[in-house]
Amino acid sequence: MIKGIFPIVKLRNIETPFYYYDMELLNNTLKTVNTEAGKYGFEPHYAIKANANPSILKTIAKAGLGADCVSGGEVDAAIKAGFPASKIVFAGVGKTDWEINLALDNDIFCFNAESIPELEVINELAGKKGKTAHVKLRVNPNVDAHTHHYITTGLSENKFGFNLEDLDDVIAKIKTLPNLEFIGLHFHIGSQITDLSSYENLCVRINELQDEFEKKGIQVKNINIGGGLGINYEHPNHMPIADFESYFHLFGKHLKLRQGQRLHCEPGRSIVAQCGSLITKVTYVKKGKSKQFAIVDAGMTDLIRPALYEAYHRIENITSDKEPQKYDVVGPICESSDVFLKDTDLNETQRGDLLAIRSAGAYGEIMASRYNLRKLPGSVISTEI
Numbered sequence: 001m002i003k004g005i006f007p008i009v010k011l012r013n014i015e016t017p018f019y020y021y022d023m024e025l026l027n028n029t030l031k032t033v034n035t036e037a038g039k040y041g042f043e044p045h046y047a048i049k050a051n052a053n054p055s056i057l058k059t060i061a062k063a064g065l066g067a068d069c070v071s072g073g074e075v076d077a078a079i080k081a082g083f084p085a086s087k088i089v090f091a092g093v094g095k096t097d098w099e100i101n102l103a104l105d106n107d108i109f110c111f112n113a114e115s116i117p118e119l120e121v122i123n124e125l126a127g128k129k130g131k132t133a134h135v136k137l138r139v140n141p142n143v144d145a146h147t148h149h150y151i152t153t154g155l156s157e158n159k160f161g162f163n164l165e166d167l168d169d170v171i172a173k174i175k176t177l178p179n180l181e182f183i184g185l186h187f188h189i190g191s192q193i194t195d196l197s198s199y200e201n202l203c204v205r206i207n208e209l210q211d212e213f214e215k216k217g218i219q220v221k222n223i224n225i226g227g228g229l230g231i232n233y234e235h236p237n238h239m240p241i242a243d244f245e246s247y248f249h250l251f252g253k254h255l256k257l258r259q260g261q262r263l264h265c266e267p268g269r270s271i272v273a274q275c276g277s278l279i280t281k282v283t284y285v286k287k288g289k290s291k292q293f294a295i296v297d298a299g300m301t302d303l304i305r306p307a308l309y310e311a312y313h314r315i316e317n318i319t320s321d322k323e324p325q326k327y328d329v330v331g332p333i334c335e336s337s338d339v340f341l342k343d344t345d346l347n348e349t350q351r352g353d354l355l356a357i358r359s360a361g362a363y364g365e366i367m368a369s370r371y372n373l374r375k376l377p378g379s380v381i382s383t384e385i
């Protein structure tokens with residue numbers, strides 16, 4: 001009936017709410033990433049935290065990307081989906097013993113370490129297994145990502161990583177830990193970054209740091225710039241693939257890599273956000289004095305981003321082609337923040353219509369909860385229906 005991207009007839013018969021993943025778009029996005037990163041020999045590791053749906057993971061592994069994990073569960077999911085252990089990096093401020101052991105048993109590429117006590121524990125556990133663990137140090141470059149304060153991480157006063165001024169001591173400490181090998185530096189300045197100049201600042205900071213390291217004779221084999229490339233939530237139809245060309249070009253141009261040095265990155269949102277939509281059915285249309293509400297069967301338990309970050313997701317009625325009217329689109333949960341979007345234009349809506357909440361492929365399904373004892377949302381893969 002509307003918007004060629006949704007196979008409405010097929011979706012009509014599936015129990016809502018569910019995530020619908022457009023695999024053609026995911027594959028085209030992955031092709032673009034490989035082409036643009038390939039121009040400079042950069043190596044992308046998909047940040048699994050954005051979406052760990054098994055079909056999505058398998059597709060990304062098949063495209064040849066590595067994996068960026070932040071828990072034992074993610075390391076396990078990465079291996080099961082077919083990511084080679086040699087392309088798995090493991091970050092996180094609070095890695096527990098079983099998680100470190102799992103990573104060691106699988107011989108993952110490296111640990112992105114965030115504190116001295118953590119380095120000590122990795123050293124001890126690696127020693128017990130007679131292994132040497134590769135470690136990168138996560139560094140706070142003190143670069144402002146100009147994004148939502150909940151997802152800015154690169155400023156000096158937060159729980160992530162080491163501060164620049166402590167690095168010398170940390171590297172000296174690693175030399176005393178016989179089961180660790182220091183292989184490089186890891187940065188991540190924030191998420192949903194649309195102003196690429198933040199990344200230019202990151203390059204300047206990394207170049208300065210590399211100059212200092214060179215003077216001190218410290219060898220850095222590997223630089224990891226983290227993730228964070230933003231997507232266009234306002235216009236998912238016009239800009240379905242993020243601007244990977246400019247993103248990789250920027251690092252190719254501004255970052256002075258030393259000979260033999262490899263550059264890794266960890267895109268999450270920019271790979272999966274646009275291929276996913278949350279499909280929800282309108283349960284009731286309630287008319288107030290000056291407003292009307294489309295009450296839908298999805299809630300903040302299925303997609304928490306609007307409630308948690310006041311995030312904008314475009315919403316479309318994909319089964320009506322009547323004249324648009326204004327609606328507040330709200331969920332059924334007993335929380336006043338359970339609102340997807342206020343005062344938005346939807347084609348005239350009635351009970352039973354299907355709405356698509358767009359750009360929901362990243363940090364959507366994976367952040368769902370069972371609050372109110374609701375069912376978890378389902379998922380539908382375009383190529384499997």
Ligand code: LLP
Pocket residue numbers: 047050068091151187188190191192226227228229266267268269270305309362363
């Ligand atoms: N690397 C590290 C170390 C990270 O902390 C993150 C995200 C990424 C990579 C991937 O960043 P991306 O390319 O997806 O921006 N739940 C929030 C986003 C939290 C991001 C946390 N870290 C949201 O829904 O916006």
